[in-house]
Amino acid sequence: MSQEFNISLAIFLLRTVTGILFMFQGYDKIFNIKIDSVVKTFSESVKSSLIPGSLLRPMVYISSYIEMICGSLLMIGLFREYSLFFLSLDLIFVAFAFSSIKAMWDMHFYLPRIVFISALLLLPVESDRWCLDALIFG
Numbered sequence: 364m365s366q367e368f369n370i371s372l373a374i375f376l377l378r379t380v381t382g383i384l385f386m387f388q389g390y391d392k393i394f395n396i397k398i399d400s401v402v403k404t405f406s407e408s409v410k411s412s413l414i415p416g417s418l419l420r421p422m423v424y425i426s427s428y429i430e431m432i433c434g435s436l437l438m439i440g441l442f443r444e445y446s447l448f449f450l451s452l453d454l455i456f457v458a459f460a461f462s463s464i465k466a467m468w469d470m471h472f473y474l475p476r477i478v479f480i481s482a483l484l485l486l487p488v489e490s491d492r493w494c495l496d497a498l499i500f501g
Contacts, residue, residue, distance in 0.1 A: 367490070370486075370490045371490055371491070371492045371493060372493075374483070374486050374490055374491045374493075375440075375491070375493040375494070377479060377482055377483060377486075378437055378438070378440060378443070378483055378491060378494065379438050380479070381434075381437060381438075381476070381479040381480065381483060382434045382435065382436070382437035382438025382439070382446075383434070383438055384434065384475070384476060384479070385430045385431070385433060385434025385437065385450060385476065386430070386431055386434030386435045386437075386438055387434070388430050388431075388434070388472075389426075389427045389428060389429070389430030389431025389432070389434060390431050392423070392427040392430070393427050393428070393431060398420070398423055398424055398427060401423050401427070402419055402420050402423050405419060405423070405464070406419060408464045408465070409464065411464075412460075412463040412464045413463040414460060414463055414464075422456065422460070426453055426456060426457065429449050429450065429452075429453045430450070430453060433445075433446040433447075433449045433450050433453075434446075434450070437450070437483075439494070439495050440491065440493065440494020440495045440496050440497070441494070441495040441496060441499075442496070443483075443488070443491065443494060443496050444488070447480060447483055447484055450476075450480055451480055451484070454473070454476060454477050454480060457473065458473070461473075
């Protein structure tokens, strides 16, 4: 196997796993845990943070749908760059939100996602050949 094949496979693996992580995170918040429960979980903490309480529900809603939709698109490799952009914004929002609630928060779920997204942003798009973008847009 050639180095090009290995790079394409590595990018495919990283993109697909990252997409799966985000998609299921958003799916879980929307369909299993439910947006109301997520809001209820954080509503008390938000009262003493920099985030206005009135923004909590829309922010959780938007974040959850970005994670589910962009994670799904990233997983199949469709609109890769847009998905990475919106997931990057989501990660920035999550970092701000959690840091304003509690300065020293547990990053064991967050850290792999930011590393994976950063790696995908740094790897050459042309080497991501096993995706719908490459098939559709050449």
